Amino acid sequence: MSNNKELNTRKLTAFSMKVLGDMGGTFIGMMCYIGDRMGLFKTLSTDGPGTSREIASRLGINERYTREWLSSLTSAKYLEYDPSTKKFTLPPEHAELLAQEYGVCGGYQQVSAFWDVMDKVLDSFKNGGGVSSSSYNDDFWKGLERFTGSMFEDLLINQWLPLLPEIREDLNRGIKVADVGCGSGKAIVKLASEFPNSIFTGYDILEPNISTALSKAYKAGVSSNTNFKQIDATKGIPEKYDLITVFDVIHDMANPKGGLIAIKDALKPKGVFLLLDMKCSDKLEENITPIAPIMYGISVMYCMTQSLSQGGEGLGSMGLPPSKVRELCKEIGFSEVKEIPIKSPFNILYSIKP
Ligand SMILES: C[S@@+](CC[C@H](N)C(=O)[O-])C[C@H]1O[C@@H](n2cnc3c(N)ncnc32)[C@H](O)[C@@H]1O
Incomplete structure (x- = not known):
């Protein structure tokens, strides 16, 4: 990168953060697809918060995958996590978008x-x-x-x-x-x-x-x-x-x-x-x-x-x-x-x- 000196570093940093955010969006989309297909959003909305073990057991799916999925969407602020109970929550406002048949x-x-x-x-x-x-x-x-x-x-x-x-x-x-x-x-x-x-x-x-x-x-x-x-x-x-x-x-x-x-x-x-x-x-x-x-x-x-x-x-x-x-x-x-x-x-x- 011979012309690095000509770059506006503030602009470069801001754009890097945007690109990373957008790339995160791609993976969030994949996690949403899984959450929709597996019924994860629906159980979080209908049956309420739970630990990864409880949520996996409600759906009869693998706990390890469920925990990674829950962690991913917690890091994206789609879910909320309480470290004292290890329970994950889908806030009702988020359920309005994610746990519906249409949308x-x-x-x-x-x-x-x-x-x-x-x-x-x-x-x-x-x-x-x-x-x-x-x-x-x-x-x-x-x-x-x-x-x-x-x-x-x-x-x-x-x-x-x-x-x-x-x-x-x-x-x-x-x-x-x-x-x-x-x-x-x-x-x-x-x-x-x-x-x-x-x-x-x-x-x-x-x-x-x-x-x-x-x-x-x-x-x-x-x-x-x-x-x-x-x-x-x-x-x-x-x-x-x-x-x-x-x-x-x-x-x-x-x-x-x-x-x-x-x-x-x-x-x-x-x-x-x-x-x-x-x-x-x-x-x-x-x-x-x-x-x-x-x-x-x-x-x-x-x-x-x-x-x-x-x-x-x-x-x-x-x-x-x-x-x-x-x-x-x-x-x-x-x-x-x-x-x-x-x-x-x-x-x-x-x-x-x-
Ligand atoms: C984007 S979809 C919209 C479908 C529906 N109106 C909706 O809003 O969910 C466009 C639809 O138009 C149909 N379509 C495209 N060209 C057409 C044509 N020349 N004659 C009849 N239907 C056509 C497609 O098969 C498709 O089902």
């Missing part, structure tokens, strides 16, 4: 699936192209459902629809709704349970997602007002709808403009298009936020690469900022684009009229 552990489940496709992503860096969405294992799809699930379990019904009273009234009265890029059908199953007078159709390009959605709808007892079909929505959507919802899909599409045109064509004249996409800016310098590294990471590992694998535009997770939504909607001829004032660090919700 951050779903994100870590997705990350584990990203390692599985790493060689394919590296190959695409060298040779172009991308990784097709059918290459991702079950952890990706289950993790996605769990990471975004709280949106549909809670926010959509309890926080977002109250901001859209006319749509909520229509749903209560009974309308025809399509969810484009429905994934495993979480949003539709929730909406169909909440609004039994309305009829819901979920569309997705991947057949395994359609099978999962059908069985989820059956288990939830909403088969009579739901329906799921495999289509590439960019090539046209069969039937006309009063409401079309699209949650985190357009930026993934190989042909986002084609998808938006198909949605406009499938709306009844007084229909509404509810679009949820990422909260981001068209200026990289405005995307220096705590959330953006997560979104750009997901983009490289899934959103952009699966679009490029189809010869698509590869907009990526951060590729559909409000300016781009407005530009595309104007080109296509939508008459109104309104941002709904939801509170979310991740997303913007738009209400769009044909």
Whole structure:
């Protein structure tokens, strides 16, 4: 390092500490994945504090591994440790994030699936192209459902629809709704349970997602007002709808403009298009936020690469900022684009009229 003298040591120390913290985050993520899979967070939350022996015995798992895991997350300040009793505690505020079915552990489940496709992503860096969405294992799809699930379990019904009273009234009265890029059908199953007078159709390009959605709808007892079909929505959507919802899909599409045109064509004249996409800016310098590294990471590992694998535009997770939504909607001829004032660090919700 011949030019060491030119380095600002304070800056170097500060950055070293940041890199070490971020590297620690990688390992904390692995420990969270294990804690989720082994039921460690759940027992700490439900059955309370315990020693490593007590916790291992509750779950019927190995004590030595359990003790190392508990020590790791104690050092990361995720757990608290009382040396006098040798008991470990998951504070209730931490359990809110870590011991839930939906939320951050779903994100870590997705990350584990990203390692599985790493060689394919590296190959695409060298040779172009991308990784097709059918290459991702079950952890990706289950993790996605769990990471975004709280949106549909809670926010959509309890926080977002109250901001859209006319749509909520229509749903209560009974309308025809399509969810484009429905994934495993979480949003539709929730909406169909909440609004039994309305009829819901979920569309997705991947057949395994359609099978999962059908069985989820059956288990939830909403088969009579739901329906799921495999289509590439960019090539046209069969039937006309009063409401079309699209949650985190357009930026993934190989042909986002084609998808938006198909949605406009499938709306009844007084229909509404509810679009949820990422909260981001068209200026990289405005995307220096705590959330953006997560979104750009997901983009490289899934959103952009699966679009490029189809010869698509590869907009990526951060590729559909409000300016781009407005530009595309104007080109296509939508008459109104309104941002709904939801509170979310991740997303913007738009209400769009044909
Ligand atoms: C990020 S996931 C979002 C899934 C779901 N809306 C959610 O929020 O959990 C994107 C979904 O869009 C689907 N998709 C992507 N391109 C599509 C297309 N052209 N037509 C239909 N579905 C598509 C994918 O298969 C995937 O299920």
